Amino acid sequence: MTMRTLTPPDTEVIVTGRPASRRTRQLRKAGEAYAFLSPTLILLFVLMIVPIVMVIGYSFQDNVILNKSPEVVGLDNYVAILTDSGFWKATGNTLFFTLTSVAAHLVLGLSFALLLNSRLIGAVPRAIFRGLYVLPWLFTVAVIAVLWRMLLAPNGIVNFLLNTNIEWLASPQLALGTVTFINIWAGYPFFMVSLLAGLQGIPSDLYEAATVDGASPVQRFWNVTVPQLRPIIVSLLLLDLIWTSQQFALIWLTTGGGPIDVTEMLSTFTYKLAFAKYDFSMASTSAVLVLAMSMIIAVLYVRHQKARD
Template structure:
């Protein structure tokens, strides 16, 4: 009897341990490639002359004071806020409009299919392709300048990516164009999941299109919209490839963001301590947003 009970306990333990055995390789890989590098960067932020010097000096919070008082970092924060806020708002508006167009009953299935391919096209390109494409179009001799000069909107060609006044707006426009399909596809999926009974009931009550949109559509899409905004905030905050391959943070720091600032500190100036400090500050902001995102997901569940 005792042997049977002992065997039963072993079988139960084995079944309980089996999922963790399958997860172990992934957990080990994440620990090596994610946790350890993060801990190393956090440690570097409290030392001076790391990596280059074999005996780095512990300086505590001095690196944080230096970074937060660096004029270039303050410019990067200002540019990043403009880049992120404008991109998120534009993504939401454009994605919502296109999703509503694709969800309307006034278009046929073939027409919707064609529009879906066209609207989702920017999401299919990599950052390098997008950067090269837009650099060619925004070139002083590119197609954009040809169109606006042909329509007599301007007299001379404009250097969109080389002007301090226009460069940040141009890069933000590129990011908006490349990012709105994610919103469109997600919102469209949410719209198709809303029960038609709600709209039929609102029509019987005499609600117009505007009232239906704000009383039914938006509340039903609220969990999706919050998730999209939080994810997009983190992704846009960390956007690097697009900016680096179009302007490199220039001209004269006009498009310098936190991500390009960190890269320059580490791989141009070889100030790995300052780069680590900037990365930790960015990590803290993303972690706070991530906590809100997880809480929102749990409350939705």
């Protein structure tokens, strides 16, 4: 079939053939979408996919990076790292640091969110408290580390107020608990802000109906507030587990994993293998194991988000 269309002045446009099929139009739209996404996809491939594949490859070799002729050793690196007492010490410290921090973040964040959402506090005090409670979230990790190192120094303000001379960050008995406290102080505002937004989105009709039914404040909390906040709480817990288990900067800038290995985390353990001992094969193996543990939590988070949607 041939169609002839006249366009002024005396110009002919001849269109021959059948209209484009639906599949062709879909392919054209998909091609346009991927063309717009291509810069981001290329960056992700170069900066994330390629390094991950290289690290996984290094974990099955020996004498990598510094040696021009690496040797394939199979699973020997994994056997060595899993039988290393230092790795398990770092794993135990990471579990204590992570679980304690996440639990405290939830309790403090929810408590302060309930306080700021209460009608018992006026508008001006509420605004002041919000600024004070969010303050730790405004500092970078470096500032937080330097700040607390100064506060907890033997001649710092904390020892002055307590009238003691304790080495908070250098004591084998106190160092792990101290860095955990610092991380709790730095991380609870994220929970507080997220849960406060969730509290403000709960319909007041639910509380009114519970009050009419004779529910006490405690019953209203457990039967109205907690079920309404459950999706947000689960998402926050999973995200915080991933972030806290990979905390490096705070530990490195406060204790460096010491004294001895009291505050050694999986992140600092892997870093020292690579850049202190220059054992990149074992460092890659440790990094792959950390990646596998993080992926388990990430899969749980994605499944929760899909179920929530």
